[in-house]
Amino acid sequence: MAALVHDSQFFTRRGAVLVAIIALHVFIAWMLATGLARRAIEVLAPPIQTTIVEETKKEEAPPPPPPPQFERPPVELPPPDVTINMPAEESTTAIRVTNTPVVKAPPVAAAPTRRTAIGFAKGFPNSDEFYPDASRRLEEQGVVTVHVCIDPSGKVTEEPTVAKSSGSNRLDGGAVKLAKAGSGKYVAATEDGKSVPGCINYNVKFQLR
Numbered sequence: 001m002a003a004l005v006h007d008s009q010f011f012t013r014r015g016a017v018l019v020a021i022i023a024l025h026v027f028i029a030w031m032l033a034t035g036l037a038r039r040a041i042e043v044l045a046p047p048i049q050t051t052i053v054e055e056t057k058k059e060e061a062p063p064p065p066p067p068p069q070f071e072r073p074p075v076e077l078p079p080p081d082v083t084i085n086m087p088a089e090e091s092t093t094a095i096r097v098t099n100t101p102v103v104k105a106p107p108v109a110a111a112p113t114r115r116t117a118i119g120f121a122k123g124f125p126n127s128d129e130f131y132p133d134a135s136r137r138l139e140e141q142g143v144v145t146v147h148v149c150i151d152p153s154g155k156v157t158e159e160p161t162v163a164k165s166s167g168s169n170r171l172d173g174g175a176v177k178l179a180k181a182g183s184g185k186y187v188a189a190t191e192d193g194k195s196v197p198g199c200i201n202y203n204v205k206f207q208l209r
Contacts, residue, residue, distance in 0.1 A: 114191070115190065117189055120187065130175070140170065144204045146161070147199065152197055154188050155184050
């Protein structure tokens with residue numbers, strides 16, 4: 001009878017231990033499944049961080065070489081031969097005062113220049129010869145002032161221009177043609193009897209007769 005009681009107590013303890021072991025395995029499996037074990041490990045032992053520090057070795061530049069030193073050999077110069085002629089001083093107590101009068105030349109009076117104006121030679125064109133036909137039909141009349149430049153021979157040196165218009169382009173054009181046709185028939189201006197180039201403004205009148 002005592003043996004049965006002993007065996008029943010043995011099996012009871014053994015069953016309790018077995019149940020505890022099974023419960024522990026179940027708890028561990030549950031922790032692994034839920035990630036609780038990993039969190040507990042991270043809390044207890046944080047991850048190790050490794051920082052790699054590269055040591056940079058600075059190379060010091062070598063000091064610059066000292067500048068070369070040049071020694072100049074002494075130059076020996078012979079003493080120069082200098083001869084100074086000093087003028088002899090005259091011992092006198094007389095005071096000499098020399099006054100040089102300044103003579104101004106009288107101004108030369110410029111001789112008057114004899115001049116003549118530009119003129120017109122015989123056979124110079126007439127305004128009737130260059131009266132535009134359209135202006136005659138329309139009974140246009142007027143006076144045109146033309147500007148002409150000539151050389152000493154009386155020839156026109158550049159294209160004549162209208163200095164003052166008559167109000168009609170046709171009459172202005174006729175006056176310019178007349179001034180140009182008179183080349184060689186102008187009388188050049190003179191200075192002291194010598195022909196010189198020059199310019200002139202003169203009027204060309206267009207009038208119906």
